[in-house]
Amino acid sequence: MKKYLFLLVLLLLNSSCIPVKIAPEIETHKIVVAKKFKRKLPKTTAFVFNDPIDAGEFYDYLNARYNLSHLDVGANTPFKIDNTTYYLSYSETERETQTINLPFVIIDAKRDANGNSRLFEDNYSKRTGKWYILLTVYNDDLKNCLKENYPEKEKVVLYLESLRKEYLTTQNYLELQFKKKS
Numbered sequence: 001m002k003k004y005l006f007l008l009v010l011l012l013l014n015s016s017c018i019p020v021k022i023a024p025e026i027e028t029h030k031i032v033v034a035k036k037f038k039r040k041l042p043k044t045t046a047f048v049f050n051d052p053i054d055a056g057e058f059y060d061y062l063n064a065r066y067n068l069s070h071l072d073v074g075a076n077t078p079f080k081i082d083n084t085t086y087y088l089s090y091s092e093t094e095r096e097t098q099t100i101n102l103p104f105v106i107i108d109a110k111r112d113a114n115g116n117s118r119l120f121e122d123n124y125s126k127r128t129g130k131w132y133i134l135l136t137v138y139n140d141d142l143k144n145c146l147k148e149n150y151p152e153k154e155k156v157v158l159y160l161e162s163l164r165k166e167y168l169t170t171q172n173y174l175e176l177q178f179k180k181k182s
Helices: 003-013 057-065 102-113 152-167 173-177
Strands: 018-021 030-034 045-050 075-079 084-100 126-138
Touching: 045 152, 057 084, 057 152, 075 152, 126 152
Parallel strands: none
Antiparallel strands: 018 084, 030 045, 045 126, 075 084, 084 126
């Protein structure tokens, strides 16, 4: 009976992981300061969304969407809303969820103290990552169009949201060249 109880406790402890870092789950999009989202990014306001598609696909999407011929894709790509020109830039970044499996650390510490070899050394922590696309939009005066005080912010956000939806639902980016541009 003690053996079964020990196995049950070990199984419960095995499934109890302590999260150290948690990647945010963004349902549609979020407007955030990029540096607060990830330290290595610049201190600018950005439109952020989850990217479940393979790395580099957003580059291909922008290239096809705006007919850029692989020139300056994602670096100040011009687009228009109500006859006003804006400039779109993007970056891809990863955020990790990291958990520590404390029971494995404790078991190995006990085994090490008794002079035995460690069993779970490679299983102390677990990392899984999520990729995100960060979009920044500036106008001709180099003002960030996603800041709260920008007068046309809502129009820009609606445009970026439609861009996000189109990116996530388009299977073949060459289709974009045949769609009527609005």
